[in-house]
Amino acid sequence: MLRREQVVEAALRLLDEVGLDGLTMRRLAEKLNVKAATLYWHVKNKQELLEAMAEAMLADCGASPPEAAPGLAQAIELAGKLRAALLARRDGARVFGGTYVAQPNTLRVSERLLGALREAGLPLRAVAWGAWTITYYVIGFTLEEQALRTTTGAGPQRLRAALDPTRFPQLAAAFSHLIDGDLEARFDYGLRLITAGLRAELPTEAEPVRPADPQATGRRARRRPAR
Known part of the structure; x- marks a missing residue:
């Protein structure tokens, strides 16, 4: 009897073969040698x-204990694992992006990331928004990274051909860095920028709380309009 796990595994294999645009329920049914209605x-x-x-793509992401020290270093490590998980499948970032999965693998990754940011001492809103920022960055970077695999250098060539240094001097000056193919270094650089921003969110020493002025409180109470 066909199981859900078999359907998902076959879908991932088909994804690697034909990409997301070629992944259809009909093709998946053919691969499993069943009728399309069976999939439903x-x-x-x-x-x-x-x-x-x-959810299946994240099975190994965050499953093992982190190697980095607690705090932002663990968040960086987890971001790298998430990127690796998405890169392991053709169009992995496109599949993952836009899904809001509430299943164990995905929840575990989110829990680990939030925990790392809390260990860093960030306030709770910075923890939540920082986790979103890191996740969005990984998805966006990986999406572009996987798209580059299909362009085979055509993108930089088109940019070079269209680049008029007199009209676009800043693009011309930065061109060699814009097309730098060291994606590992570029990914790490972006993470460093994000974590530098998160460090700026770390609370400073709390100011002492001033005791309430009972006379001022009384004055405010007397000015309160009657109901």
């Missing part, structure tokens, strides 16, 4: 299938 016993629609695939 296991997933309601393609969106649910994509969410199950995204």
